[in-house]
Amino acid sequence: MYDFFELTIKNLETAIGVLGKEKYRSRQLFKWVYNRGIYDVNDMTDIPKSLRMVFRDMFDMSLPEIKEAHFSQDGSIKFALLLKDGNIVESVFIPEEKRNTLCVSSQIGCRMGCKFCVTGKIGFIRNLSASEIVGQLVAVKRYLDNYVPSSDIDRKVFTERHAEEPTKRLITNIVFMGMGEPIDNLDNIIQVIDLLKEPLGLDYSYRKITVSSVGLIDGLSLIKPKVASIAISLNAADDEKRTYLMPINRLYPINAILNFVKGFKGTNRIRITFEYILIKGFNDSINDAKQLSEILKGTKCKINLIPYNESPYIEFKTPNTETINEFHAYLLSKNFTTIIRSSRGQDIGGACGQLGMRYLDKSAHS
Ligand code: SF4
Incomplete structure (x- = not known):
């Protein structure tokens, strides 16, 4: 079959x-x-x-079963989907002004071990198949199409954000930014991208699909322009700090990543995005911003600053707003296209770096 x-x-x-x-x-x-x-x-x-x-x-044609849907006060929804082997995978729906993004997972757990990420603490369990990845999208789409609020809180969040205009429920963008490192599951990710772009099917443009990676450049080089957009999780401007946060930096240090980006022949509208998680007292000083602007000088890129999302499992803290704004202002003053990605779904454990807590919290299995 x-x-x-x-x-x-x-x-x-x-x-x-x-x-x-x-x-x-x-x-x-x-x-x-x-x-x-x-x-x-x-x-x-x-x-x-x-x-x-x-x-x-x-x-x-069976789909992963939606076991839980957690509604955030900011309108995002975290889904827990049950797979055939009993594992649970998480996806997050993030409605915004001009687009609605679904953040999908590519693995159960992850072997990259980034220090700031809950999924990294789980370790690697297994890759998701292409059908389990596409299944997240189709199952969530079906859920949103048929959703009827079951409690006053759900109704308030959902009707305010989505129900009045059905288009608000449409999933316009897909990001591979949930549990797992997508490039570590490359064959399946490439198959999924082909499926997402199928004109008779889901028909997503490559501009609407983003693959986010720690920088596995050998695999990333197969994701060429017009295949998908690329985001690379950078998080530090020197190798010592980056290796501390992301052990994979020993294999793919900052210079190797920058050389890859320089050789990436994007179009004017497709640039590589660097993600930079701002962690209080670790990589959030003006000196860090200076160093970042120096290493990225002349590189065609966008920078997303993501204030760290705190988790009970990790000791890092979120910088205060003033520090975040100063860091942002510095990069803007150096003419980098930089935005602060406001964290969505923090109250439901759905924000960046928070997925997979259920695997660490034994009570979630009881
Ligand atoms: S940030 Fe991504 S690559 Fe790093 S441990 Fe978490 S899921 Fe894996």
Whole structure:
């Protein structure tokens, strides 16, 4: 049996072609599933009944089950999705003024061990399959399409943010920034990107898909412009500090990353984004900002400053607002396109670096 959610149109055509059936059947299946939200082959009425029975036994169209949806006061929603093997994966829906982003996970746990990240504390459990990654998107999309608030708090958050305008529920952007390092699961990520861009299916432009990495440049070099946008988690401007925060820096030090970025032939509108998590007393001084501006001088990039999201499992603290603003102002004064990414979903443990607490909190399993 094939996992339907990891097949592109081409893969489907091949699978159906082996049966001696017409290729256009794959397009029909795709439209039913991705455009009309029908996941039961029996309901696909323009496919002959006998063929529906064949397809039913041939394709597994089951999705990860949404076990929990936590609503933040800021409108973001953290989802816990149950996979077939009993593992739970987390995704976060983040509505903004001009776009709604879904942050998806690519692994259960992570082997990169970044000191500021809860997922890193779990260690590596396994890669997610392409269908488990696409499944997060399709399951959340289905949830949002059909959502009816069940409590006054949910209703207040959801109706204010989403319900009045149905378009507010649309997932316009996808970021691989949840649990795991996407480039450490490269084959599946490339398959997922192909699927996300399928014109007859989800039809996302490469501009709307962002792969965020600690800087595994060998794998990143396969994510070329027009494949997806790239974000690299930098977090320090010198190797000693970066290695302390991110052990992977021993293999891919700052210079190697900068050389990769310089060789990245983006278009005018596609630039690499550097993420810089601001941690109180560690990398948030004006001296750090100066050092950052020096190493990035002449590099075509954007900088996202992310004030650290505190977690009970990690000792780092969030800098105060004044420090954050000074750091930001310094980079602006050096003409870097820099924004402060306000942390979303902190009250639900859905902010950057907070995913996966359930694996550390034994009570979550009871
Ligand atoms: S920040 Fe990303 S790469 Fe680093 S440990 Fe966390 S999930 Fe892994």
